Amino acid sequence: NLRGWTRRLKPSTRQHCRMIAGRIIAAVATATASITGLVFLEVYKLLQETEDINSYRWSTLNLATNVFAIELPPDPAFRRSRTEERKVVGMTDEIETEKSKITCIPEKFTVYDFIDMKEGKDMMISAFLKRFEEKNKGLKISLLYGAGKASPLYQEINVAFYKNQIKTKERFLKMMRNPAQKRLMQKQMDSLVAMIEKAESQMKQTILEAYTAVSGPFTDSKRKMIILHCDVKPTDRELEDNETIETPPIKYSFG
Numbered sequence: 316n317l318r319g320w321t322r323r324l325k326p327s328t329r330q331h332c333r334m335i336a337g338r339i340i341a342a343v344a345t346a347t348a349s350i351t352g353l354v355f356l357e358v359y360k361l362l363q364e365t366e367d368i369n370s371y372r373w374s375t376l377n378l379a380t381n382v383f384a385i386e387l388p389p390d391p392a393f394r395r396s397r398t399e400e401r402k403v404v405g406m407t408d409e410i411e412t413e414k415s416k417i418t419c420i421p422e423k424f425t426v427y428d429f430i431d432m433k434e435g436k437d438m439m440i441s442a443f444l445k446r447f448e449e450k451n452k453g454l455k456i457s458l459l460y461g462a463g464k465a466s467p468l469y470q471e472i473n474v475a476f477y478k479n480q481i482k483t484k485e486r487f488l489k490m491m492r493n494p495a496q497k498r499l500m501q502k503q504m505d506s507l508v509a510m511i512e513k514a515e516s517q518m519k520q521t522i523l524e525a526y527t528a529v530s531g532p533f534t535d536s537k538r539k540m541i542i543l544h545c546d547v548k549p550t551d552r553e554l555e556d557n558e559t560i561e562t563p564p565i566k567y568s569f570g
Contacts, residue, residue, distance in 0.1 A: 539570035
């Protein structure tokens with residue numbers, strides 16, 4: 316139940332817990348105990364703030380054959396700029412090869428790299444975006460999210476474009492005589508207004524307000540850091556066709 320609580324899973328009854336525990340006591344007393352011991356040997360190094368990666372170890376064990384292997388972790392994979400190909404169905408229902416360009420900034424970053432945003436306090440989204448541009452010259456956030464893109468904390472919205480669309484539709488609305496067409500046009504205008512209101516409201520939120528609204532409240536009240544992901548675009552040029560930019564995740568410290 317403790318593990319389920321941290322992941323917001325449905326708690327089990329006492330009887331169900333006893334039934335499960337009866338089946339795994341042997342595993343807990345052998346493999347799980349060994350793995351826990353090896354893991355906490357590495358945790359102690361983290362608590363001692365050991366920064367040398369060569370001080371850490373990867374462990375592999377097989378209790379059936381009594382094999383224990385402890386080794387240095389391999390070098391992390393580098394993320395490099397590249398061109399990828401994938402097969403897609405074309406307009407004529409034929410299989411075509413589509414190329415996409417991926418630009419990595421910085422070049423050759425790894426899973427251990429982050430964009431540090433240590434501001435010491437929670438920031439408004441508008442201030443966060445401005446600060447990101449100052450620290451990462453030539454890049455601008457177009458989408459900011461935590462766990463997944465489906466529920467972003469911030470999404471760039473071209474307010475000027477939607478305002479022009481509203482003005483154009485207002486002129487058409489005045490010339491219309493058909494009630495059904497006028498209702499349809501009004502519905503489209505309402506959607507445009509909603510997009511503008513969304514753009515204005517998201518800029519008035521802080522990062523934590525937007526994050527907890529999407530992911531729920533923190534289970535640890537002492538938490539002072541979150542990991543964010545973003546889609547970015549260059550400020551000094553236009554993206555090429557089928558080009559995306561990859562950057563390390565953002566480590567946002569607010570306390």
